[in-house]
Amino acid sequence: MRRLRMGMIGGGPGSFIGPIHRIAAELDREIELVAGVFSSDAARSAQAGESYRIDPTRAYPDLDAMFAAERARADGIDFVAIVTPNHHHLPAARAALAAGLPVISDKPATATLAQARELAGHVAAAGLPYALTHTYSGYPLVREARARIAAGALGAIRKVVVEYPQGWLAGEASGKQAEWRVDPAKSGPGGCIGDIGTHAFQLAEFISGLKVTEILADLGAVVPGRPVDDDCTVLLRFENGARGVLLASQIEVGEMNGLRIRLYGEKGGLVWKQEVPNTLTLHTLDGRTEVIHAGGAQLGPDAASRTRTPTGHPEGYLEAFANIYRDFAAVLRGETAPLLPGIEDALRGMTFVDTAVTASKARAGWTALTV
Template sequence: MTRQSLRLGMVGGGEGAFIGAVHRMAAALDGEWRVTAGAFSTDSGRNARTGAQLGLDPQRTYDTFDAMLAGEASLPADDRIDAIAVVTPNHLHAPMAIAALQAGFHVFCEKPIAMSDAEAQAIAETVQATGRRFALAFTYSGYPLIEEARTRIAQGDLGAIRLVQVEYLQGWLSQPIDIQGNKQAEWRTDPARAGLGGCLGDIGTHAFQLAEHVSGLLVQAVSADLTIHVPGRRLDDDVSALLRFEGGARGTLKASQVAAGEENGLKLRIHGERGGLEWAQMEPNTLTLRWLDRPSEIVRAGGPGLQDSAMRLLRTPAGHPEGYIEAFANLYRSFAAAIRGEESTWVPGVPDGLRTMKFVEAVIANAASGRKWTSIDPGESE
């Protein structure tokens, strides 16, 4: 019997949008998904052009998200979409994800999961009630050498973890392009569409999720500073935080979108009692291991000594670079396997969404207060 691709609908991600195209490339890479429907833009012309460029049946390029839900639900089960990718600005994540889940569709959602912890909790409750699958686009956790780092820490190679340092530096908002009308910048610095955090929600959540995912430890409390460097901007463009992890580990998180000259400088360093590791997103096929009692090691994607769990995320032999699209595709491949009921690797979902929203709210509360530390659990401070 021929294996059929799962059918994907998309809301948002129309002509000119960055992340929608990335989702489509990642979903298509392994042949597990095929975009068959969409409500890509509230601009009817842009919406129609996007559908045409993707070769969709015009009847399945819907004018609105609600029309897509109704139209797809009315189709036979072997024709309607299996899942919906939500790639809209943040304020639409929760209402659209909840509506899609309640309509019987699985959901792959952009991060952050929602505008608040309360909205994130509502999504979690809907996932539980409907039994549908829910994934979040924490792309960097799909890199093979992030899985290598996570596995080595989990099996105790570094010993007890003591230090976790993560930074994500960008420079694209160093000038007031949001105020000057850049659409990608405009919504990300608008509290009504982005939420409580600017840089914090956009890339600080990536850094936080990666730190917890790889270290295997939960952050218990934060001491943070939020800054707006560009005059007239309404949300933070620079974040600094001290982190207290369970088990006594300490950490730092730095996220900035005004680090002029930086591109996507996501870096992670973790040290235990016996050694440490270092990984950088702009050189993703290299993991450096440093030891207390022997020479350092350079581990390469596809090279000798790689853990089986990391090897399963690779598609090409050593020396053929794999990057951002492939990492993203690993999440879509795992999401497809989970929907099919097959054995799958881990995919970020509701727990990651809840954790990152608690982090965002704790950082904002701490930065606005005179307290030294604020618990990740809202309202509990010391």
């Protein structure tokens, strides 16, 4: 079975996420990065191509050049990965789909809800696979949590609390990674809510198996002069009547990447923390606590198949990211990957961002989340 050939859009010099995508894509040796438009500057694109150790002739200056040249090759790319700031997501995905190439993209899918709706139309018209890298849904114990809840381990879900605190934007936003995230022309109207709030929102729905139907949003730009939100509190109502809270912040000094989710049902509670990802804690109504370990024999088939090392050998972010790419590779080979985030997640995520931003500005109270 030959490796699938990936073209990357973005990920130029100084990029954090570009190398992450390459490592994750290539971890299981099902995919190989072979080409890319790594920067809008031709010299920087060539520089990045050299750092990724690809054929220098396949580090292209623009999308048209890449699509034309790769189409003419017998060993041309099979799909593209979009790893740019948000405002480039739609034009890059649109061009790739028009060129007949499947797309895997960083989240959020686009900068605005209108763009996400346009993207959904392009995906439907092209009839090609599209995936979104909601990395945290790739962790084995996140999938185990989802499976246990679906099997009734907690009974009917009553409460969901998801928190995503960071502190790296508590001061002046300096440096490439920070500057575009606080510029609404590049990030879109949502700042923190779009950058990490979408992860928290997707994780809450993914693990619980429930859709959010209403929100009450309070978003703030805490740092003076910042044009987008950097601190968010959102109350959630789920389709079964369960209540929830989503807290996302990038101004909590001392916090690193503290994503944590807690779910409570009729029969028990469940806790998972991204910074301690290899344990899942399950509490039962009779006072017992079970700690479930990654790689353990008690895991269900999906979590077990997404674990690469024995119990006690920690796995983390890169392996979870690689699970998203493994699922995408399966889809490209004509198999199924029902847990792979796709265009529906893209639309729900951007609907959440748009609704939260609009409702918070208007102090609108409870607002329906209608996709």
